[in-house]
Amino acid sequence: MNKVSFDQLQETLYYEELPNGLQVYLLPKPGFNKTYATFTTKYGSIDNHFIPLNEKEPLRVPDGIAHFLEHKLFEDEDGDVFQLFSKQGASANAFTSFTRTAYLFSSTMNIEENLKTLLDFVQKPYFTEESVEKEKGIIEQEIKMYEDNPDWRNYFGLIGSMYKNHPVKIDIAGTVDSIYKTTKELLYTCYETFYHPSNMVFFVVGNLDPESTFKLIRENQAGKEFEKPQHVERYFEKEPEEVDQKLVTIPMNVNTGKCLVGFKDRKPEKQGKDLLKHELSIQLLLEMMFGQSGENYQKLHDEGLIDDSFSFDYSGEHGFGFSVVGGDTDRPEELGKRIKTMVGEFIQKPLNKDEMEGIRKKKIGYFLRALNSPEYIANQFTRYRFNDMDLFEVIPVLESITVDDLSKAMQEHFLTETQMSECHITPKGK
Amino acid sequence: MIEQKLQEFKVGGLNVHVLPSKTYKTNTLLLHARSPLTKDTVTYRALLPYVLQSGTKEYPSRQEFRKALDDLYGATLNVDVSKKGEYHMMTFKMEVANEKFLADDRPLLERGLDLFSSVILSPNVSDNAFDSSVVEGEKRTLRQKITSVYDDKMRYANMRLTEEMCEDEPFGIFVNGQEEDVTKITDVSLYEYYQEALKSDQLDLYIVGDVEVSVMEQLVKKYFQGIEEGSRNNTIEAQQKQIDQPREIIEEQDVQQGKLHMGYRTNTTYEHEDYFALQLFNGIFGGFSHSKLFINVREKASLAYYAASRVESHKGLLIVMSGIESNKFEKATTIIKEQMDQMKQGNFTDEDLEQTKAVLKNQLLETMDVPRGFIELEYHNELTSNKRYVAKWITEIDKVTKDDVVRVANKVQLDTVYFLKGKEEAANE
Known part of the structure; x- marks a missing residue:
């Protein structure tokens, strides 16, 4: 059992890699009622082209299969896993992102049973033809729910305009057509390939004792057999540096329009500390450009172009990275133009050091607030781990970023001519 | 805590x-x-x-x-x-x-x-x-x-x-x-x-x-100087209504998925002794992923991705929500009504009751971990004369019996069914 202490944050993290390759992290949180655990595989919606375990030829699988698999793992030979968790006073859930599938529970009682249940159901797939067929109707409704959601359509519309080939542009749940192509055999193939313990992270945060929790996890894993860890070959088509389309417009049955503007990373290959620094730099820059304490926000608000829904964010992983700015507006075209002009003007001017210090403080405060949340810690820590980054490095890295670093990141990322796309939602028939 | x-x-x-x-x-x-x-x-x-x-x-x-x-x-x-x-x-x-x-x-x-x-x-x-x-x-x-x-x-x-x-x-x-x-x-x-x-x-x-x-x-x-004492006691009791005949309202829009919302009167509010029995009723009926609605509308019939119910504590309402194919309105409402009848007839097991108690208690403890959650729970007591501090809720939940839940179920009345359906499917119905 390894132990790392973060004195300023008053947190201690315990870590161990088990013989089967599973990485286990425990973060005790005295004072909390709740324990929150996640079991995550480095496998998400973008992993649709790979060499299956013990085979030689690459395979392309139907879109949305990682998400389909997530749904189906909750079914066991003895019935439904949700039932079991709720009998043990826990609430269970799961989610699939571009790069990860996570299974989780939170509970204030029967923690040992719940930890075992989480480890066991994820490591015991049970798919039948009948149950796979049944799930299609459910996922079809999930997809249709998102099709009616203008924010979701706007976000994926934007990603689709930036990316030509990369599977990040594919909806995480797939399409109604693609899910009907999913079979029991394909689910097993994906499971065997991506759910090896060496491709997974187990994270527990909450009111826990590290010694006994490790003992339980070790014993549980020692009682199961796995193949030797193997590297999984994943394929991605070459993606152009520049955005694919500058503008996509989607008419929908809504009253208010929307506008999102995206900036696509040119060389999204960073990992580890480089990626962490890049991500934090872009976030600081976005805050400086469009934060509520800035001039631009005030202007856009005074011009009647934005409301409370206006927001910005950056997401980056190996293979893709982009920032997104925008929100509801009754003049999507004008808002898009204004954002473009504001970004263009911002990158022309030298950065203001005092302003940067103010924003840096704000980001540190936000990070501390996020550490109140066990959900944030577990999910974010795991995402960072899969990219060789460390969540507890956020404050030191934030403190180390210089004006020069920001200026470099800005010149690389915010290129309005080649890297910028827009997606508008417009009210149908107006 | x-x-x-x-x-x-x-x-x-x-x-x-x-x-x-x-x-x-x-x-x-x-x-x-x-x-x-x-x-x-x-x-x-x-x-x-x-x-x-x-x-x-x-x-x-x-x-x-x-x-x-x-x-x-x-x-x-x-x-x-x-x-x-x-x-x-x-x-x-x-x-x-x-x-x-x-x-x-x-x-x-x-x-x-x-x-x-x-x-x-x-x-x-x-x-x-x-x-x-x-x-x-x-x-x-x-x-x-x-x-x-x-x-x-x-x-x-x-x-x-x-x-x-x-x-x-x-x-x-x-x-x-x-x-x-x-x-x-x-x-x-x-x-x-x-x-x-x-x-x-x-x-x-x-x-x-x-x-x-x-x-x-x-x-x-x-x-915070200068906030006068004044007369601030504005406590009111929410209006209640008895329902003779439920209403059905169907609207059409250009949507992919129909939205089925069913409104019931619970005739039980935070004010009443039966409040915790109502929470258990809702938990067995539709509040969680082990509930009757999730199992029967989603898992067994594959009609929906979500099918759930929630309670409005101070007005005394229960709202069922589900997203379904527009031509599945009859099928879905039939299943939902059947589940309600099952509740009224007491067709659920002691195990269901115990399971729901465990989940409710857990949910409560988790809510208390978040400052805002804790405040919201305590604030219930500012809205009513029947004050019960959050620390006591756990014992109140434990006390509820199957008979209590059935009694509460039989006070629940369907008031209005609202369905927002898609335009294209309308032609195929």
Whole structure:
């Protein structure tokens, strides 16, 4: 059992890699009622082209299969896993992102049973033809729910305009057509390939004792057999540096329009500390450009172009990275133009050091607030781990970023001519 | 956590509730301002918090005010409006980092409290009026907020159901007010309403974090001066209604998925002894992923991705929600009604009851881990004369028997079925 202490944050993290390759992290949180655990595989919606375990030829699988698999793992030979968790006073859930599938529970009682249940159901797939067929109707409704959601359509519309080939542009749940192509055999193939313990992270945060929790996890894993860890070959088509389309417009049955503007990373290959620094730099820059304490926000608000829904964010992983700015507006075209002009003007001017210090403080405060949340810690820590980054490095890295670093990141990322796309939602028939 | 109790005191007309806790890395300040829900005041109240957060006497513009927040290590201020039973709530919330986790050790909480109080008590006012450009800007935003409810079909269906079901009751009033009333509000009339609300709203301030009660008492006295005692007791009881014949309302729109919302009267509120039995009823019927609705509508019939129910504690409503194919309306409503009948007939096991108790208790304990969650649970007691502190809820849940749940189930009456269906499918039906 390894132990790392973060004195300023008053947190201690315990870590161990088990013989089967599973990485286990425990973060005790005295004072909390709740324990929150996640079991995550480095496998998400973008992993649709790979060499299956013990085979030689690459395979392309139907879109949305990682998400389909997530749904189906909750079914066991003895019935439904949700039932079991709720009998043990826990609430269970799961989610699939571009790069990860996570299974989780939170509970204030029967923690040992719940930890075992989480480890066991994820490591015991049970798919039948009948149950796979049944799930299609459910996922079809999930997809249709998102099709009616203008924010979701706007976000994926934007990603689709930036990316030509990369599977990040594919909806995480797939399409109604693609899910009907999913079979029991394909689910097993994906499971065997991506759910090896060496491709997974187990994270527990909450009111826990590290010694006994490790003992339980070790014993549980020692009682199961796995193949030797193997590297999984994943394929991605070459993606152009520049955005694919500058503008996509989607008419929908809504009253208010929307506008999102995206900036696509040119060389999204960073990992580890480089990626962490890049991500934090872009976030600081976005805050400086469009934060509520800035001039631009005030202007856009005074011009009647934005409301409370206006927001910005950056997401980056190996293979893709982009920032997104925008929100509801009754003049999507004008808002898009204004954002473009504001970004263009911002990158022309030298950065203001005092302003940067103010924003840096704000980001540190936000990070501390996020550490109140066990959900944030577990999910974010795991995402960072899969990219060789460390969540507890956020404050030191934030403190180390210089004006020069920001200026470099800005010149690389915010290129309005080649890297910028827009997606508008417009009210149908107006 | 569970043993912890709020320390309470009054400063003028302000009720103060303090929960000292070392669990969090931030301190939370929250103010609830409450008044009975009426058509005449709702639009003013939907606008007011947004105007107040746009600037204070000391920091008159949004930009200056937000900079002051940033300087407190990114303190956050959020405002919102909501309905609780037939009350309208304006809520102000600030979170500020605890300096003990920072290299900088200036007392952030006192400065936070100062800034927080200034939003509520020292607005940017001249000649008995708010800044007119701020008011106009926020009116535009409010209008947009009202019209864009239409864009989120789940919220829209929920609003339409409530509107229809509670047509002649205050609960039917939309929380963000009426579009036509937004236009009528001026910088002067809004300021008049602000002064009135300050005199007559029930005001509850919650402070949760690593604090000492005696210190908080001094600070609140210092920064929240001038809130008159006044007559603030505006406790009302929500209107109840007996249903003879349920109504069915079907609307068509260009949507991929139909939204089925069913509204029931529970005839049981937080006020009643049966309240915890109602929570168990809802848990077995539709509140969780082990409930009858999830199992039967989703897992067995593959009709939906979500099928759930929730309870409105102070008005006494139960709302069922599900997203389905437009041509599956009959099938889905039949299954849902069957599940309700099963509940009324007591067709559930002791195991179901125990399982639901475990999940409810767990949910409660988890909610208490979050400052805002804890405050919301405690605030129930400000809305009723039947006060039960959160620490006692667990024992109340344990006491519920199967007979209690069946008795509660038999008080539940279907009032209105609302269905928003897709246009194309309509032709195939």
